[in-house]
Amino acid sequence: MRSLTLDQVDDLALGATLLGTGGGGDPYVGRLMLRQAIRTHGPVTLMDPDELPEDGLVMTVAVVGAPTVLLEKIPAGTEFVGAVRALAAYMGRDPVALMPIEVGGCNTLFPLATAAEMGLPVLDADGMRRAFPQIEMTVFTLAGIKASPMTVADEKGNLCVFETTTNRLGETLVRGAVMSLTLANSFSSYSMTVAEVARHAILGSLTYCTDLGRHLSAVQRGESGAFERFLEAAEGTVIFSGTIVDVERLTTEGFAKGTVTIETRDGSDRTMQIAIQNEFLVAFEDGEPVVTVPDLICILDAETAEPITTETLGYGQRVNVVALPCAPEWHREGMLDVVGPRAFGFDLEYRRLGA
């Protein structure tokens, strides 16, 4: 048991932007909410599964929708509490803790703010340890844990509850509902026992995220050797350095899709293209895939070391592309079906980073 205090929020948020791999929603709004919640309710308690009763119920809470919309629509905090309370009411059981569904992007921070407001601890664990664009894309799905029952709530009092035979169908129904509501809504799901979290979740992901954020922050302050320490902590590799020469983006079917093209500026005449579906999914160098989902592709501003998101990509930016390996918990049976390149419609094989 440890406390997440106000002075750790910036590192956590920076790490969350990095693990958002270009998507997952800008943590800016979540950071404001979390700061406010900690000021009002005190530090958030982070716990490991062995600190809670095995049969206690854990729920995830998140925003679902297009991140480009989220930037324009500040969520009311009550939505998140509403989604969790509705799920608890539907199940007839209160949670002993909340948990992020994804540690990466804005959904890293909302559960912490919600937990502070509800007086609940947060489990230092999640289902992705990066951002993914779809609800079923979790290590929980690999373990056969149902996302159902799921609740979607908005700030006006509209509420949806879904129980589905597959997590993929849950994604479809939730996405459809969000399109009919306000395009970015709060969502509570993946209720499971503490024992199930211990066995199947990615453990320590909030700590991992805060650590990477702290290292990256040191890089941003210009500390000597900080970039090397950051890469070491992240097991990261710089796979490309260059200038953004083209950005294609459109918001379609609730997703932000597109491609970013980067060219070297050292005269070597190499090109990297990165395919986007809310997040950076596949990096191609001169047409060959070099990093593939679920491994992480992060684009850092070459000057400031700020992680660049799909919304802030711009022509002429000088960038470093850093690849990080996905959480080892992903390397379980069924991973490729759930988050491999083909799950996103790419006709190519997964190439394990560093393998």
Next chain:
Amino acid sequence: MRSLTLDQVDDLALGATLLGTGGGGDPYVGRLMLRQAIRTHGPVTLMDPDELPEDGLVMTVAVVGAPTVLLEKIPAGTEFVGAVRALAAYMGRDPVALMPIEVGGCNTLFPLATAAEMGLPVLDADGMRRAFPQIEMTVFTLAGIKASPMTVADEKGNLCVFETTTNRLGETLVRGAVMSLTLANSFSSYSMTVAEVARHAILGSLTYCTDLGRHLSAVQRGESGAFERFLEAAEGTVIFSGTIVDVERLTTEGFAKGTVTIETRDGSDRTMQIAIQNEFLVAFEDGEPVVTVPDLICILDAETAEPITTETLGYGQRVNVVALPCAPEWHREGMLDVVGPRAFGFDLEYRRLGA
């Protein structure tokens, strides 16, 4: 209190096809289900509101989806019971009776079959006394009665619960869910007290429907004067007689939309065009609107007096177009906003039939 027996099912189904005004789904499947349910569980008990406790809870149950799909997908009876039970579980209260949301089309019969299976009576009342394509198009909406909470169930165990601030948003969410499920699913909604039914519903609509079906059946058997007696009972008028010369149909956004064109065959060179959105909505004679929604437009085969649905419309059919006034309960404040021509996107005024 009275019983709906096996020998009344055909009249009820024929009346339901007529009041479907071309849509509402073919009652064929519902008739089979109802026959089977009565054979298994005995006659269905029909009740008036004053025969039940005022504070008892009444629920509607129906199929929602595109009727063109319904013909290809026989609903499993368990879906309907599942939708009702899910609504009861969500509300924590069992219904004392079921009620059709619409008396017109297949949704006239499913509640009767479901009630037989659940051992519940059915209230001789509904919210439309014709078919309408959208959930919010009820006299209940005029009275401020919420369709929420609503449940959508399929035969595989998928379930959605919606609570919405407006009935129109409920329609949008339910339609979206059905598009993601199997395009025609069972739906329970509009829970209200018996006292609310007494005050706001269209009363006696199942009896009205069976009466019209019995009269029309007499016409079909060729009984002398039967057509005049049918028109008298229905307060109906033959507004056009001719031959179908064109049918345009497409299933889009979950609705069957189109136009049917009928020409006189008496040399008078008149043309009627009828606009379809699941049901026949507006009849134009030589370009002028002569019957407008919510009044009913029914197309009868000139030979057999069989009501023709949008699915069975065909080139060369000789038909009589009969207009019936909508239930008088529709003539309340707000009617035009909910079911007037403009609610369906027609830029024209409602012309009250016979006015």
